[in-house]
Amino acid sequence: MSRTRTTLALGLAAAGALTLGAAPSTAAPLPSPLPAAGSTTVTPAGHAFKATLSGKATLKAGSVTVTCTVSVSTGTVPAAPGNHNPAGPVSSPISAPTYSSCTSSMPGVTPTVTTSGAWQVSMQHGSPITATMTVPTGGLVVRTSGLASCTVVAAPTAPAGVPGTWTNGAPPSLTFTNTSVPVKVTGGFGCPTSATASTFNAVYKVADTTDPAQQITVAP
Template sequence: MRHLRRTGVVAALGLGLGVLPAVPALALASGTTVGPAGHAYAASLVSGTTASFVVGSTTVTCNQSGNTGLVPAEPANTSPDGPVVSTVTPATFTNNGGNCPTNVLFTTARTASNNTNGDWTIALQYDPAGSTGTMTIPTAGVVTTISGLASCTVTVAPDGPATLSGPWIAGTEAGPPVLDFSAGVTLPIRVTGGLTCPTGATTATFRARYAITDTTDATQQITVTDGTVAPPPEG
């Protein structure tokens, strides 16, 4: 009877096909250590770059964007089998301190970020093939108001938290590490407004490259390294 029960479960998992396809073994995530432990850091656009937000045929471009955070103190700055997560401030988006221009004539955009419905976080994951950073935006954590010839409101993550991931590029003597979203990440949105607003759009594309600087000690850099804990020797 035990064998029959197991056979029935396998058949059900095979979705009625009678054969369960081979599934590769799941690889555990690498351990991660973020350092220096307890140091504060700031993210800002890589010099000479912009942050862009594309909704339908409308593109908002800002030359200033960033936020701040704190590397967890030891031992929380190490995760043996996954990312190290820390809370960051809501990201800011401006253009020379003011509204950001759009590609629509006589139209600008003002973006306000918040943590009303939860924290903004950054999860840094070490991988020997290329480390990554994943930022989480809480529900309705970014609201962009477009005004001018068009009057629209764009809410990011309207129905729940949203994440954006990109490569973590380690720092060098020439510059600090970079969190790179320049390939473009898709974010869920809701658009409200008049007939000229892209109210049918449900996603937007975000692009930016952020330099991450250690604000506790400018002579050091924020690092993402292997945090795997070696097993104790036998015997």
């Protein structure tokens, strides 16, 4: 006789026979199933929002840090029932964030940040509430001029998810702390061409622009 052993991890099934009276198996134990994602609801459904940088945003590649003090992005909470997911995150398309009033840690170097493509943010209720901002392929480019001419392309070969946290409040906030973003750096002397990742830090305050008296909220 035999019995079928099924692994729940990742939903993949594999069968194996075990003969009665045989010696105990020495195979490694099966991995535990991954926990199911909880439900997420973002309200008010269908409301537009605006995310505005609070303080400064920094993007560090190698020994070079670019700091911007102005950044804005807009989006819309999905209309019902799309604003609720019983087992996972709720995603919203957002405008490519703009970045201006930027400076470089390298003396005599002026940075310019441009963004493009289809950006997205997704929210997953939990403790903490997690948020992922998706940068499309090549969707953020930093170019420097002056004593060093460098080009830094974020998400150079594929879209990149930038993990952060969401905090409900008045206003709510979206925070990215020491988040790693893949980059490709090209240029001459002074450019951190060996860097393959950049560290991103920023805090955004989010306002409901459909009804400023309300707050965008992430709940179960």
